[in-house]
Amino acid sequence: MTRQLLTGNGAAAWGARLARADYVPAFPITPQTEIIETLAEWIDRGEMAGRLTTLESEHSMITAAAAAAATGVRVFTATSSQGLLYGLEMIYTVAGWRVPFLLVNVSRGLATPITLEPDHTDVLAARDSGFLQVHCATCQEIVDTVLIAYRLAEDPRIRLPAIVNQDGFYLSFTREAVELPAPEAAQRFLPAFDPEAIRFRASRPLSQACAVLGASSYSYFRYETHLASLKALDVYDEIAEAFEQEFGRRWPPVEAYRCDDAEIVFFMIGAFATKAREAVDRLRDAGVAVGLVRPRLVRPWPAGELRRTLLRKRAVVVVDQNLSMGSGGVLHAELAATLYGQPGAPVLLSFVGALGGRDIPPEEFFEMARLAREAAEKGEAPAPRLLYTAQELREMRKLQAVAHAERKELP
Amino acid sequence: MSAETRFGRMKDLPSTHLLGTGTAMCAGCGGLEALHEIYDVLGARSVFVNAAGCMTLLSVYPFTPFRGSWLYTSMASAPAGAQGVRDALDLLLARGALPPEEDLQVVTLTGDGAAYGMGLSATSSAIERGLDFLYICYDNEGYGNTGQQTSAATPHGARTATAVGGHVGWKKDLFAIWCAHRPAYAATVIGAEPLDLARKIEKAMKLKGPRLILALAPCPTGWGYEPRDTVEVGRLAVKSGVFPLKEYEDGRVTHTKPPHPRAPVKDYLRLQGRFAHLFEPKRDEATIAEIQAAVDRYWEGAG
Numbered sequence: 001m002t003r004q005l006l007t008g009n010g011a012a013a014w015g016a017r018l019a020r021a022d023y024v025p026a027f028p029i030t031p032q033t034e035i036i037e038t039l040a041e042w043i044d045r046g047e048m049a050g051r052l053t054t055l056e057s058e059h060s061m062i063t064a065a066a067a068a069a070a071t072g073v074r075v076f077t078a079t080s081s082q083g084l085l086y087g088l089e090m091i092y093t094v095a096g097w098r099v100p101f102l103l104v105n106v107s108r109g110l111a112t113p114i115t116l117e118p119d120h121t122d123v124l125a126a127r128d129s130g131f132l133q134v135h136c137a138t139c140q141e142i143v144d145t146v147l148i149a150y151r152l153a154e155d156p157r158i159r160l161p162a163i164v165n166q167d168g169f170y171l172s173f174t175r176e177a178v179e180l181p182a183p184e185a186a187q188r189f190l191p192a193f194d195p196e197a198i199r200f201r202a203s204r205p206l207s208q209a210c211a212v213l214g215a216s217s218y219s220y221f222r223y224e225t226h227l228a229s230l231k232a233l234d235v236y237d238e239i240a241e242a243f244e245q246e247f248g249r250r251w252p253p254v255e256a257y258r259c260d261d262a263e264i265v266f267f268m269i270g271a272f273a274t275k276a277r278e279a280v281d282r283l284r285d286a287g288v289a290v291g292l293v294r295p296r297l298v299r300p301w302p303a304g305e306l307r308r309t310l311l312r313k314r315a316v317v318v319v320d321q322n323l324s325m326g327s328g329g330v331l332h333a334e335l336a337a338t339l340y341g342q343p344g345a346p347v348l349l350s351f352v353g354a355l356g357g358r359d360i361p362p363e364e365f366f367e368m369a370r371l372a373r374e375a376a377e378k379g380e381a382p383a384p385r386l387l388y389t390a391q392e393l394r395e396m397r398k399l400q401a402v403a404h405a406e407r408k409e410l411p
Numbered sequence: 412m413s414a415e416t417r418f419g420r421m422k423d424l425p426s427t428h429l430l431g432t433g434t435a436m437c438a439g440c441g442g443l444e445a446l447h448e449i450y451d452v453l454g455a456r457s458v459f460v461n462a463a464g465c466m467t468l469l470s471v472y473p474f475t476p477f478r479g480s481w482l483y484t485s486m487a488s489a490p491a492g493a494q495g496v497r498d499a500l501d502l503l504l505a506r507g508a509l510p511p512e513e514d515l516q517v518v519t520l521t522g523d524g525a526a527y528g529m530g531l532s533a534t535s536s537a538i539e540r541g542l543d544f545l546y547i548c549y550d551n552e553g554y555g556n557t558g559q560q561t562s563a564a565t566p567h568g569a570r571t572a573t574a575v576g577g578h579v580g581w582k583k584d585l586f587a588i589w590c591a592h593r594p595a596y597a598a599t600v601i602g603a604e605p606l607d608l609a610r611k612i613e614k615a616m617k618l619k620g621p622r623l624i625l626a627l628a629p630c631p632t633g634w635g636y637e638p639r640d641t642v643e644v645g646r647l648a649v650k651s652g653v654f655p656l657k658e659y660e661d662g663r664v665t666h667t668k669p670p671h672p673r674a675p676v677k678d679y680l681r682l683q684g685r686f687a688h689l690f691e692p693k694r695d696e697a698t699i700a701e702i703q704a705a706v707d708r709y710w711e712g713a714g
Contacts, residue, residue: 022502025495053498056536060491063484063533067460067495070482073502075495093485200480200496201513202456207481210472217472 006178008171009034011139012078012104012164014178015146017048018186019102021076022193024052025064029083030116031168032106036078058087065101066094066161070208072199074150074192075101080168081108081122088125094161095130096225097209100153100193101161102146103131107270108168109356117357118168120270120322124298124330130225132162132232133299135269137255139176142166144243144251145296147181151190151239158232159198160225165298167271169357181247189246229300236297253297254305258284262291263314264372265346266365267335269295272321272354279365290369303338310335312344314376317368319387321354328352328384347375353387360387418609425451425609431476435468439638441629441645442466442522442549444602449547449624452612455479457516458496462489462530464522465556466549480515487529489519490537493544516545516616523550523564526625527583538592538621545615545622548585551630559633559685566653567705568698569634569685577688577698581705586625590659595620598658598667601627603645607656607667614658627654635684647679652706655713666713673710676703 006014012035016024024043026036042048055061058079065077079087084105105126109119123133134149136142145164153162166172181189200206212218236253244250258280259265266276273294283290293309293316295302310316316339320329327333332350339345349372353360364387375381417423430450436443442465455478461467463486470481484492497517503509521530526548537544553559553571560573563583570577589597595618600608608626615622629644631637636644648654649668653676656668677699680686689695 023495023498025491025498051498051502053494053540055491055494056532059485060488060494060533060536063488063491064495064498067482067484067492068499069495071496071499071503072508073499089485090488200458200482200500200515201509202479202515203513205455205478205480207470207475207477209483210470210475210481211467211483212472 002180003177004180005175006139007034007173007175008139008142008166009106009173010038011142011178012146012166013038014180015143016076017042018143018181018183019076019147019150019190020049020074022050022073023068023075024050025061025068025075025077026052026054027058027061027079027083029080031108031172032078032080034172035104058083059090062087062090062094065103066090066097066099069099069101070097070200072195077101078104078106080106081110084122085110085125091126091131092129096221098159098225098228099161100159102149102153103161103163104146105163105165106168106172107165115356116168118170119355119357123163123165124322126163127299130160130229131299132160132229133165134162134296135165135298136171137271137273137294139171139174140178141251143178143180144247144249147186147190148239148243148251152232152236154193155235156196157235158228160228160232165270170271185246189243233300233302251296253295253302254309255294255296256309257292257294259291259293259309261289263289264369265290265310265313265316266292267316267318267331268292269298269331270321272360275360276319276365279362282362283366283369288369301334306335306338307342310339310346311342313346315347315349315372317349317351317372319351319353319360323352323355332384347379347381349375349381350384351387352384416610416613418606418613421606424605429455429478434476435471436465437632439631439641441602441641442551442626444641445549445600445608445626445628448602448605448608449612452609453516453518453616457518458482459518459520460484460489460492460496462486462519462521462525464525466520466522486525488533489521489525489530490533490542490546493517493519494537494540494542497543517543519544519546521548522555523548523552524554524562526550527563527585535592538589538594541620543619545624547624547626549626549628551628551633552582553633555630555633568689568702570688571685589623590664593662595622596658596660597623599625599627599654599656601645601649601654601656603642604649604656604668611658635687636682640682644682647674647682650674651676651679652710653679655709676706
């Protein structure tokens with residue numbers, strides 16, 4: 001085991017290398033590009049076996065990825081944001097092929113307006129596709145999760161593609177010390193991909209991804225995919241256990257931090273949850289009983305684990321780093337569906353924040369905790385809010401004033 | 412025709428037919444006619460990577476007319492699917508995980524909607540990467556599966572569901588677009604000329620790299636004629652010079668069946684309901700002359 005300073009992108013590339021990915025269909029997009037550049041260099045230098053093929057779009061890239069997986073090789077690919085959405089038809093399509101492969105998404109806010117910095121609206125667009133979806137908060141977690149996600153995706157009981165998500169810039173370009181699993185240990189934990197009979201070869205003709213006529217066949221196959229995804233909840237626990245035995249690191253489906261005696265719990269996914277973790281420590285120092293729940297698994301949705309962790313808390317503060325236009329925070333709605341009608345359900349507060357990488361300073365966590373306490377006393381949640389200060393709005397108005405003034409100057 | 416072919420005369424064509432019957436294609440489908448003939452020569456050691464179109468309904472769970480393999484992808488990305496399959500087969504062959512006798516011909520099967528339009532970017536890139544695949548386009552000159560709306564392959568003057576007065580544009584030259592990429596091979600074929608078709612498939616199979624088989628697919632439902640006339644419509648497409656049978660190899664285009672003499676285009680047009688408005692109630696001499704002139708110009712240029 002060696003320790004290295006790695007960016008999130010470097011960690012993702014190392015994950016692919018340690019997983020001995022055979023095939024990397026690629027297309028560049030910020031902030032993901034460093035992943036495919038790193039893999040291309042290793043493959044060129046002969047440090048990594050395998051082949052990298054640059055496609056002309058993410059739509060083609062995801063098609064090639066799944067087609068290669070359907071032929072029986074281990075496939076790794078990566079994208080971000082607009083790229084994920086450009087390929088979204090194929091994200092939904094290939095999940096139904098029931099072929100396992102891995103896609104690392106480096107989250108970045110969606111246009112319009114176009115931006116480079118992160119939020120999760122991109123990856124949540126893939127939420128209903130059938131891809132397994134695991135969210136990481138540190139560089140170590142990325143390497144480890146790539147290995148875990150391969151084993152989960154390739155399990156014969158599941159056979160679904162998986163997305164491992166990391167936050168653009170905040171993780172993708174941040175260096176952290178990472179313990180790299182030894183190649184032999186990685187191989188023990190993740191043996192070669194065995195596609196069994198499901199692959200193309202001359203002696204055993206096979207039709208994959210056929211059309212159906214009639215809603216009965218359609219419903220059957222769609223629900224099968226759903227059940228396979230749900231099955232991944234149990235299988236995940238087995239795999240996380242095996243990972244801990246091999247490497248000594250525990251990656252539960254839902255990370256609960258200082259939750260046991262907490263009355264108020266922050267609920268977040270991804271790298272920005274580390275900001276909440278820091279705030280929890282400071283609030284604890286001030287004597288406030290708070291904790292943090294960070295689901296790593298978003299698909300399948302770990303409903304049972306979330307109920308076990310969150311029922312009988314007084315209030316849960318959901319901070320959604322995404323926005324479903326006309327509805328609000330996606331995770332808030334999902335958590336409400338998980339907890340509604342259950343005995344001891346906490347009051348749920350909804351905040352949308354960190355859109356396009358906007359920071360969440362400690363004071364905002366303190367204020368959210370205060371509002372949560374208030375809501376718990378009243379037994380009633382306040383209206384959803386955007387994390388956005390009066391000062392920010394004032395700066396925004398200044399920009400608009402400049403835009404108006406400059407426009408008047410035009411001939 | 413060169414002596415290298417095993418298809419000297421009609422009698423030499425395969426007598427056993429590999430593609431199963433009872434598919435969902437329309438009676439008299441010229442695309443299916445061509446596919447039958449292609450598959451007989453190509454054989455079952457193949458995987459068909461399909462783009463959305465009429466022929467997506469060939470393999471409907473749990474039945475398929477293919478003796479070989481099949482993978483449906485999407486409308487735009489079948490060539491990328493072929494890339495993934497080919498790359499994976501090559502990786503497995505290289506590391507000895509797939510015996511050479513288990514290797515497959517990778518074949519893309521698309522209609523004109525995908526080949527001329529939505530899938531063109533993926534196609535261009537696959538050719539540019541030198542992908543070793545056979546690309547079959549069954550061209551029925553419109554979005555046939557949805558009721559024959561205008562596509563980039565619709566010929567001038569043809570009535571479609573979205574051009575009731577006749578298409579004002581001109582058919583895109585997909586063959587020329589392929590040739591501009593300098594592929595290993597490109598050929599036009601039609602089911603009505605099975606010997607010419609068989610020789611071209613035979614030749615394509617001996618080559619490696621990107622190879623186009625562009626099949627004009629007379630379409631009774633979309634073009635408006637009786638299913639029994641598919642062969643006749645196809646023959647006239649060739650005889651009138653509207654559809655030149657040709658092949659591209661080593662930078663040169665050769666016409667494999669130049670019509671001598673050429674039948675007037677009106678003989679071809681008149682058989683089809685989609686051109687009926689050029690003849691009735693009043694003859695549209697100007698449009699017919701325009702179409703004739705375009706065909707004449709092509710053959711003058713073809714030398």
